[in-house]
Each structure stands twice: as C-alpha cells, then as structure tokens.
Amino acid sequence: MKKLKNIKLLSFLFFLGMIATSCVHDDDFSVPEIIVEEPNVNVNTSIASVKAMYDGFNPVKIEAGDGSTNEMYLEAYVISSDESGNIYKQLFVQDSPENPTAGVSISTNATDLYAKLEPGRKIYLRVDGLYIGEYAGLPTIGVQQGDEIGRIGVEDFEERILRSTVSEELVPRVMSISEASNPARLSTLVKFEDVQFPNGLAGVEAYGNLDNNFGVNRPIEDCNGSVIMMRTSGYSDFKNMTLPSGNGSVTAILSIFNSDIQLFLRNTDDVQMNGERCGGGDGPGDALALPFSQDFEGQASGTGSAVSIEGWTNVNVNGGTRVWEVREFDGNKYAQTSAFSSNENPYETWLVTPGLILPEGTSPKLSFGTKDGFNNGNALTIKISTDFTGDVTAATWSPLNATISTGNTSGYGDSFVPSGDIDLSAYAGQVVYVAYHYVGASNGTTTTYQIDNVSVVE
Template identity: 30%
Template sequence: MKNIFLKSALLFSVIAGIFTSCVNDDQYDSPEIVFSADLTPTKTVKQINDGATAAVVQYAGDDIIEAYVTSSDEKGNFYKSVSFQTIPTDATAPIGFSVPIDDNTLYGEGFSPGRKVYIKLKGLYVAKVYGSLQIGSLFEGTIGRIPVNVWRNHLFPSATKVSEDSFVRPMTMAAAFTDANQNTLVELDPVQFGEGSLGRTYYDVDSGGGSTNHSVIATTGGASQVIRFSSFAPFSGNMVPSGSGKIRGVITKYQTTFQFMVRYESDINLTGPRADLFAPIGGSALVYTGAFSEPFTSYTTSNQQVFPKYINDAAVGSRYWQVKTFSGNKYIQMSSFGGTPEANRSLFIVPVDMTAANNFSFKTEAGFDNGPCLKVYYSMNYVPGSNINNATLVDITSNFVIPAGPASAYATSFTSSGVYPIPSSLTGNGYFIFEYKGNGNGGVTTTMQIDDITVN
C-alpha cells in the first residue's frame, strides 16, 4: 500500500509539473479566433442599395455581398447594430448600410473596423430606413435585429482586415451630414463641442435610450449636430474636452435627426485652442475717464448688446449682456435661464482712467435666484477684444454687497452694492469687469441686472 501511495504521489507530481509548465508557457492567453470566410460576392452593395425602397422586402435571391465594418461595440457606444461601408475609390463614393444583430460583444466575433464581412442575403429583409439601407430580420413590419442563433448563417467575417485610415474620409460639418454618408466612417475637421456641452461629462443627462446627446459644431460656426454617448461607454464619466480639432466616427440617423457616433474615446482629438464663435463685441468708441455715470438711458433698443463705449464678451456660451427695460427704467441683464441650456461666462468690461478715478459703484437687482452668479474684477493688462483668459483679473467682489433675489420673482428694486475706493497704486488705463457665470444644464440660472455704473 505504501508503494502504491508513493507511485501515485509521484505520478501526480509529474502531471502537475507538466500542467504548470503548460500554464506558464501560455500565460493564460485566450485562444485567438481565426476569421477565414472566403466567399464570392454575386452582387454589389450598390445593386442592393439601388433596388431598396422604404418598403420592407424579403430577399429571395441566393446572393452574397461584401462590405467593411465601420462601427465597434467594444467600448459600449454602439449596441446591437453593425455599420458597414464599401471602400471608396477616386471614381466612386462609399455606400453605407447597417445590420441590426441581437447579440453583444460583436467586436469579438470579428466585427471590428476595417474587417471585410460577407453577407448572405437570402431570407433576410431589406429596406431604406431613415434614408439608409438596412438589412435584418422582420420585426413588426419593419427591419429588426437578426436573432442571436441565426446571424451566423448570414454574416461571415473574413481574414481580410484593412486599416481604417485607408478608407476614412475627412469631411467638414457642412458636407458630412447627408443620407449618402450614413453608416460610413468620417473624420469631422475642424470641429469642437458646442457651448452647451462644456463643463459636462460625456454622459450626464439621459436624452433617451440611456445616452446623452451633446452637440458638435464647426470652428467656423454654422449649424450644430448631435453627437451621442452611451452610459455604458467606460469613458462616459470623463469630461467633454473644450478644445478644437478632429472627431472620427460613424454618421447615423434616428428619424429626421442625424447622430454622430464615436467608437472609442480616442476617436476624439480636440487638442487645439477653442475657436471663439462668440467674440467680444462693442468697444468701437472706448473712452478712458475718471468720472462718469452710466444709467443706460441712451440705449434705445431693447435687447441691445453692442455698446460702443464698453466691451461685451460671451467668453463661454453664446449669451451677451443685453439692455432691458422695465417700468421705464433701463439696465443691463444677463441670465442662463431659458433657451438652449448651456454654460455661460459673460463679461461686461468698463474702461476707466484709474489715475483720475477715486471710487467705483453700481446697483444690482437679482431675480429667480438659485445661486450667486456675479463677480467683479479689475484688470490693468486686458487688451480690448482679446481673450480674457490672457489678462490678469483681480477679484474685488468681496468689497461689494450683492443681495440675493427671490427664488421665483424679481427683487422689488435696484440696490446699491456699495462703493469701492480705487487704490492709489492703480494708475493709467484699466478696466472694471462684471462677470456672470451660470449654467442652464442644472446649474445656476439666476437673472442678474446692473444699473447706474458710476466712477468718480
């Protein structure tokens, strides 16, 4: 019995050693899936696309097409749908289409960008959906997802995989968002996120379907478009970048709204300086003086925001200080309330001869107050019309009393916010700066009104 035990122990040790050696050699690597489909296409994507209409039709022919993957669900921004396109040539533009599939982690099944995939059409359904070709199963009279136990009978990833750099197309915002470009891979350039997306994470507000709709806009201005981020993307909690540059992704569409979809956070390359689409305005007749009063009575236009004697700067967001009138009294006003929600930093800049001036004062009135929004600074090195971030701002807000307003109404009257004695050390031309900061996306939206700005 003792000999049997020793022999058994020895045999176990040898087997364990062999197993351990194998494990160490493999380092627990998962076996690589080999994609080797090599079919012969009998139709082109163009032929199928040209024959499709809005009517859902079951494909009866025993035909095969080939196309290249543009999307990826690896990082969770795409879900149960694969976008494809043909490879563009000098003579032909690519044709894109999508195939909804009721399965997860499709990137692990070979559906990664640049992979050539063969599609057997017989038995599938074909239609133009929201202006683009879609191929799938029938679901309640429209194109639905191909079931998980069926799609492998129709889609066959091949061994051929090309670099997406070989078929991605650089495009301007104006050119990109058309039905002809749906499901194709494009790189928008030059672009940046819209003002309403700044200071936010990629996913924060559910715009429907567990995703957030942000906006992307050309650095030259123009219409913005939706760029959509899923809550399941691992980068969804990261901050939206504020710079400008390129964004690569796939053009999609829901009903009448285009939606731009990135695959990875690395698709977003906004490392350049942000373009100022709402530049400082006014300042065409700046006068540096040590004694003046501004009651805004000389401005005849309601909502006027161009002030020749002052500079009005929408440093963040698209909103400027505006002249308003109530009960015959004129004043300037700024608010993040209403309209398209966005982050705001709006500056009203007043030129002053600091040598000649002794005191600085103003009156305020706040309304629908949900938090402090006004700060006051002076600057001695601001350059009119330039980026305010390049100037040195000295915060003097604590020298004033800026009363809070009611939560659901306006204060009954303007209140003097105090007098600031201008230090004798300040000499030469300088500026007093009123800064409003708010955010219509769940932040401060207090309405602030200023009147009777006085320097003496």
C-alpha cells in the same frame, strides 16, 4: 525496477512541462488567434446595390432580379463596436476600409458583436431573404415587421455572417460638418478635425445623462460655427465622463435620426481634443449657459438703432436696410419692427438669440413679453432651431406655441402681454436658438411688434 520506471516517467513529464513553459513569454497570457480558412462564397451583390432596391416607403425584400432563389452575398468591413455600450444590437459596415462608396446599418438581436466582429474585420453577409428599409431615415438591413424594419434573429444572423480571416486598418474619411448632410456618407466612418464642444458644455457636462439612462445629444462645433450632434446612449460605459475642454478631432459613425444628422462614438479614444480652442469664427457665437435674459436696456435706442448685441443675429433676408430696432417709451427699452413704410414686399426680418445650452434632465422655460400696434394682420412667429449656424435660411426651424399680443388696431396696448412659460424640455441636452421671425409687406400686413424681457431658465 518498478520504482525506477516511475522516476523516469516523472522526469519525462517534468521535461515536457519545462518545454511547454519555455514557449510562453513572461507575462503573456493572451489566447492565440484561431486560424480559420477564408470562407468560399460567391460575392454577387454590394451594399450600394442592396440600398438601391429600397423604394423609400415600406421595407423591400432582397432577392435576385431574375427571380431566382440564388444565395446573395455582399462583402463589407465592420466599422462599429458595441463594447462600450454606446451602440446596441446594431452593426455598421462599409464596402471598403478606406474611401468607401457605401455603408449600411444591420439591425440584429445579437449582442457582444465586438468579440468576433471587431472594427476592420472583413465579413460576408448573406442578404437574400432579408429586407432593406429605413429606421428613422437611416438605410437598414433587417427583417420585415409590418411596415417597419425589424431585427434579425440571433441564430439567423450568426448563420448569415461569415467572418473573413482578413482584418484591415480603417481609415476614416476626413470631412467638414457642412459635408455631413451627404446621404452617401451615412453609416460610414468619418473624422472631423478642428472641432470642439461649445462653451458651457466643454469641461463641464458629461457625455451622457448622469440622472437616467435616456440617450442625449451633445453638440460639436467647428471654428466656422457649424454644429453637428453626437448621440450618447444612457447605457454607454463613458456616459459619466466629462466632455473634453480643448479643440481637436472626433472619429465617429455618421448616422441620422429623422432629419437630424448625428454621430455615434465607438469609445472615447475616438475623441482627441487637447488643442487650443477656437472662438467660433463667423457663426452665431459661443453658446451660453442658463439662466439667460435680455431686456435691451443696455442698447442705444431710436429710429435706425438696430439691435446689436453680442451673439444675437439681426438680419433682413431680402437685403433691405430695416431690421429689428431698439426703441424706448416711458423709460423702458425693447426691440421693435414693422413693415410700415419699408418699401419692401415682402419685408422679412429675423432676430435670433445666441445659442442657449439646455442642460439634460431639466425642463427649461422660455418667456418674453410682446405688444402689437396698428394691427392689420399677424406677422410675428416664434421659432426654435438646433442647427442654426448664422444663416437663417439654411437652418431648420420649428414653431413654438406662444401667446402674442394682438387686437390693437388703432394704437398700442398699455402693457406687454406675457408669452406664458414655453416648455423647452424636448430640447434638453442640446444648444438651441430662439428666433423672432417677422414677415409682412409695405403694401400688406404692416403690424408693429415690440418684444421685451426675453428669458430662458431651468
């Protein structure tokens, strides 16, 4: 009898096992989503309202305007993911899954956020007691650390973030590179179409630095020559992948570092560049790989013979006809300009190199030679830009420390004065433009300058 009972028990257990097994589809081993109740909170502030509290200086404590200690919650949608390692200890959120009016960065010591706070997930964030400030120009919610914004502790962060049951499909805002400077779009999900990586980088360089874990900037250009930087962490799992060689779209989080607008990828699925490349439109032309040199020997020379080399920009910003010209002396050609008899006050002209690709992990050096003639004042400066797109007045230019010929007040020197090796390693991993900027006046400084043997090498 006892043996019969055991047989019946085993049969019953086997039957239960068969039922349980039949409920699982073949090859489906996923864990079902845990159903939780929607948090019951009073949403009484917004991302835009919190950002408006910041005064532009030190971090400002987030608190109710009436001085009460009431809890303050905002509603937002997660747009970032730290799964690839390109974003770290940072959560980007915006106020709507489509056409957001505001976004913000949240600084935290928490990691592996993607496991619970995946893109599209609606959240509620308790912000009272936290601070709103900036990190390198990017509006950020965090804690106060002196005069700076710091990371929210893990426990505090987990208590303040409430995960909604709602998850929406994110629709990135399609925009042009020229529109990316709008501060209202910072920390939102955006998409650029008909873009590509420049020649010399596309299909050649990797997303990141292969030799170390430093972050790098990679330029992305549109077909009008406008450029925006994409930031890749040295710890991202795609840093060794080669940049695509085609044209297409990129979806990313719009950010800023000091004055430099930049993009953060979540993963390479957000880069779809399989189309036919464009030629750069009316911009300054395709970027060139190093080594780079120009001695002007292939140019026609003489009065009125403007420097006209593919990829170079030679412009008088005041609309005058005189620009940098190719001149020749004793069988040697060079670029020359002067305000003398220009009838322009001021006389301002720029001679800008093509875009030059400075490989990451290198220490590129710029060098050239100069002569001055009939010197009655300094009129030449050497500058560099990473955002030049064809309009010298719209780009950001930084001065370079170069040795420039001087002191020849009644004629010209016997030989070109070497500029010295100008270190460009601070710009490694970027496309740069070098400018020879002359500002004089027909009734003032009229010094003549000659430039030759421009070179940039690794």
